[in-house]
Amino acid sequence: MTQPSPTPIKDALQSRAPIDSTQVQGWMRTRRDSKDFSFIELNDGSTLRNLQVIAKNTLPNYPAVQRLATGAAISVTGALVPSQGKGQKWELVADKIDIVGTADDSYPLQKKGHTAEFLREIAHLRPRSNLFSSVFRVRSRLAFAVHQFFQDRGFVYVHTPIITGSDCEGAGELFRVTTLDAEKIPRMGDGKIDYAKDFFARPTYLTVSGQLEAEAFALALSRVYTFGPTFRAENSNTSRHASEFWMIEPEMAFCDLNGNMDLAEEFVKYLVAYGREHCPDEME
Template identity: 65%
Template sequence: MKRTMIREVLASRGPQAAVRVQGWVRTRRDAKGFSFLEVNDGSSRGNVQVIVDESCPAFGGIEKFTTGSAVDVTGELVPSQGKGQSWELRAAELILVGGADESYPLQKKRHSPEYLREIAHLRPRSNLFGAVFRVRSRLAYAIHRFFQERGFLYVHTPIITASDCEGAGEMFRVTTLPLNKAPVGADGEVDAGKDFFGRPTFLTVSGQLEAEIFACSHSNVYTFGPTFRAENSHTSRHASEFWMIEPEMAFCDLEGDMELAETFIKELIADVMEHAADDLAFFDQFVDKGLLERLRFVLERPFQRVSYTEAVAILQASGRTFAYPAEWGANLQSEHERYLTEEHFKSPVTLYNYPQSIKPFYMRRNDDGKTVAAMDVLVPGIGEIIGGSQREERLDFLDEALAAHQLDPADYWWYRDLRRYGSVPHAGFGLGFERMLMFVTGVANIRDVIPFARTPGVAEF
């Protein structure tokens, strides 16, 4: 008999003479003459309650059906006599597919996320992580849907890259040279020319520069893939390996870029609220009490759009004492960003037009000569979720910026070529996938929205 996923069983419209489910036992409650077995197969947050009584041959050995064991049940689906569920399965046949003894680490009680992190191979079977990874899958789908519906081209940019000057952070070296006897050149340095690619190579920190190439052929494109940063970060919102979405649009300015970013975030929220309502309700109840209200609020209200210069003025007029006072020309500190999004505006904020001196070389210089067409989207609880800009499409200004950042134009020959042949205004941004997932689920630590998180010193699974 064909298996039915528990998600469908729970949504059944009427009784069914025979249903087969397969899954893992969450808990068993024994009564006189029969037992309740709660079975989950990951298809939904809910468990199906299975009734096993003397009419079922397996009842005699019911004590073997412990929390964590895998089972295969066939029986009749009937209205439940008890509260808490509409349907229950009266087991005619119950098979123990794989047992689990008392050392099974997941108990029928609340566990801390830190503990569950140590058992990353079992935590997807918990309520919390079951829900997190269902939403993660849905969010990834929603991202592709958003861009595909708008005619954006999905580009696979390289994971291994030779450009080591993208300015986005420390990079992981990729090499096949033996660590203990790497070939050394005349200068005493490792001779990367003898390495696999004949030059130094690294894991990508961003697909942006390559995405720009395709924006300049297919107009609207996006990337969605893994990204690596070798920073020694110990925070709840940084990981060494994470996924990033980077749209890039030709014939687009900063205004269009900000519009896309804001629409994008709203549509993702709407999609997840519609298609993962059960799981979001779980997060709202057990993880982050105001989650649904906050998401609705973000959906309904326009994002606050404020220039960097205005933001500094707001901070200076706030009457607040910051560890680092806000000052024009300096980077905004986390405390500043938090104040703006969590206290002053109490909503997502799009900041734009940052001082040129604190931003990367590729951002387009504004006419004031002091700022560049950059933008960051900040959200309450997480901070920066999007960073983007209009790119410098004018070769002379780009060369100036390269010089100012002490970068060798020769290393950027193909990037410069885009400005030599059919250059167009274009813009894009990067959205941290995990940060978006944190925002949508209310989960506070990035390590808990990645199936197998990589952070400094941690790569067990």
């Protein structure tokens, strides 16, 4: 019998009918033991919701399954059946559980709420938390929606430089890019930096905006947009300032202020509707 291809837990939970044999893989959120079987909550990052796995004591490695702790990675093959419990449509009755990797009791993401400060201390594991996994699933969907919105309206996607010699009309403070040794800066006779010895032979920076390039392309392609990383070096240590972020900048030829406002309003409405449709669990 051929091994079934792994099914994302999101697809398993949205199944329209029972499945005799399917395979899911993921990380154990919790395990609860009963007399003859164990309940395992499994998540693979494809959805906010967990899939309940029923591990019976007839499994050949059931004693090892009972020792699994939160964070363990497992691969489960079994039958997807209607759930007997409340709050879930389907559950997986395991015929086989392969233990891919174990986790001990020191695993920090236990079944409880965690503050942003605590998650910052475990950056390598925080994508597994509900908060971060939800944020990045929504971000992934909305990034796709940005492109879909503009592509459906005839805009051309333009990749603008990340390293530039322009400050884009003074849009923000700049991060300098250089190959010069900071401890041995070469200088000319008048004391100014000798950029001839730098990689680009001139002052260069991380971009604060792709606007200048997009304006030039709009005067050739009519409708363009940029969507990429942007850097601002304002020394403002607040929650409202990010030194690196992604920015969306459409540019249109033959367009007035009213057309600009109409596009912006349509764009915001489109993204909100798209997020509500495709990420309902994460948006709640």
